Amino acid sequence: MTHRITVVGLGVGELEQLPFGVYKLLKETTQPVYLRTADHPVVSELATEGMKFTSFDSIYERHDRFEAVYADIVETLLEQAKQEAVIYAVPGHPLVAESTVQQLLARATDIDIVGGQSFLDPMFAAVGVDPIEGFQLLDATAFRVDEAQIRQHVLIGQVYDAFVAGDLKVMLMERYPDEHPVTLVTAAGTSKQHVMTVPLYKLDRVTMLSNLTTVYVPPVTEEKALNRDFATLKDIIARLRGEGGCPWDQEQTHESLKKHLIEESYELLEAIDLQDDNLMIEELGDVLLQVMLHAQIGLDEGYFDIRDVIGSVSDKMIRRHPHVFAEATVDSAADVVANWQTIKSQEKPERKYLLDGVTKGAPALMRAEQIQKKVAKVGFEWDTVSGALEKVQEEIRELQEAPPKEQLAEFGDLLFSLVLVGKYMGLSGEEALQLTNDKFIRRFTRMEQLAKRPVEELSLDEQDQLWNQAKQEEQS
Structure with a gap:
């Protein structure tokens, strides 16, 4: 049986800002009090008034990652609650940016939450922002740059030292201009509140960083930076296809765009062959444009949109890589290919025959390669390249002897045989x-x-x- 765990929020300020009910609870309790950290203004003041507590600060020193720290704290609290009821005090509000509390709620039922002021209200006051405009609250220690919504106000907590600030700066500079202003607020809502605004590239040069520091990143307004955001491209395509947009784009269909996708794909291949990175960026963009146009047409017709496209490929990649996203193991790239083909065949049971999946719209040489690879998997091939070379000689003779009406077919047989030679030698006929x-x-x-x-x-x-x-x- 587990005893009750009472989670108390210590707020963000000094003792006089602590709600009286919370103050009374901490002063009068006979239960053991555990602190996630003693590094908080209220704790030092309560300590001078005789409050006894056990801090988990030592756990931070035992682990390199916050995930391990939080897991250790939770296990300790759950074990202690098997013996007696306990109080667990955290900075701010227990339900705002407190991973340990969320883990406790997921694993135990006898938990009471006693509120405290979160840092959000004084934080918004410090930077002069109305949260109704839309904001994100993120954790610097688990920050992923693609999660940042650059059109919204972004608050990033746990920027407690220069190392974290440095990592955060590098990631933010992938999405934000180097000169983008960011505001660091330390001890928001207390008498020691400190506010400083610097260009993004100087984020890790600020000396006043602590566990009470939060970084505010305002929305991006620069067109160049916004144009690098996927949402902007989606809006552009929708506008081109929408009312008042471009007549050419409005007229396009899936069928009319087929030739453009082929052309853009070959232009990309040329850029790759030239090893020209800038040209690759441009040509990849042109290929992506075709994808976006097809997705917008799908949306206009009410059948699918770009989210369906992204969801489909994401599901497929996870499903076909169980050695990465599940428990399967592989020893080589060959094992990966074998797994891929097995899973693919299970996904498409409607294909009755081996060559049903050969792409009809592919270039002829490439299609010949697909055919030969598929039949080789069931043993329909020579043991060595010599058999394929002899077949080439045979097809040359047949072409030489063929009457005019049969020459096209015989010429095709010769090309098919040459592609087969390339397969044995690891060479692409198309390339x-x-x-x-x-x-x-x-x-x-x-x-x-x-x-x-x-x-x-x-x-x-x-x-x-x-x-x-x-x-x-x-x-x-």
Whole structure:
């Protein structure tokens, strides 16, 4: 049987700000009193009046992470409550930014909450903000930059030293301008309240940091910073497609955008081949634009929106990576691929035949690679590349001997066999042909540069000489 745990909020100020009921409870209790931390103005004043307590400050010194500290405190309190009723006193209000209290509530039923003033009221007063405008309260020790709503007021607690402030600064600078003003408020609502506003990049240079320090980050108003936010892109696409938007965007359908998605994808591949980071940023943006347009069309038609798209891929990644998000174990990348295929086949039971999932809209060479990889999984392949090479020779002979009406089919058989050779050698037919296309363009362009008159006026021998010269230059 567990005895009652009474959780008391000590408020944020000095003793005269402590509610009389809380003061009386702490002064008159015969139960043991435990403090999450003794580093609080009220504690020192109550101690001078003879209050006895046990502080958990020593637990902070035993652990490197706050999660472990809080877990240790909770276990200690639950064990003590098996023997007798206890009082657990925390700074501020017990239900505001108190992880230990939330954990206690999740694990025990005999818990009373006795309020105290949270730091939020004096914090808003210190920075002159009306919370009705919308705000977030976050923990610096568990801060994730993508959680920050840059259009809202953001309060970040637990900025207790320069190390935490430094980590917080680096993360915030991913979303906010370096010069964005931030306000540090220490001991809000007390006679020792200290308020300082600095540019974001100086956040970790402030010397007055303590466990009573909270950072206020005002909403972003700069257009350049707002344009980096996903919500802005979503709003832009909605406006383009909406009333008073762009006639071209308004006319687009899933079908009309197909060619644009293909074009943008190939432009991205070119940027990757060029290893041009700035060009990759631009081309990735163009691909994302196509995704956003399709999602907006889905929303306009009432079938789906971008959240459905994101939710679908998130669910899929979690489901297909049980070695990361669940209890499965893998020893190699091959195990990952095997697990992926097994899970994928369970997700799509409607596919009756092995090649049902081959993408019909993919480029022909890429589609041939997909086909050959799938049939290889059931053993439909030669043991070595020599069999595939012999097949190429066979297809060449058949092409040479084929009548005109059969040449297209035989030419396709030859290409399919060459792609199969690439599979055995670990080479992509699509990438190989693109590489050769680029090489041909470079050499022919150089041939035109070397020619002393238009290439169409040159004989084949003259063209061939210039071609060989361009080839030698490239190889030297």
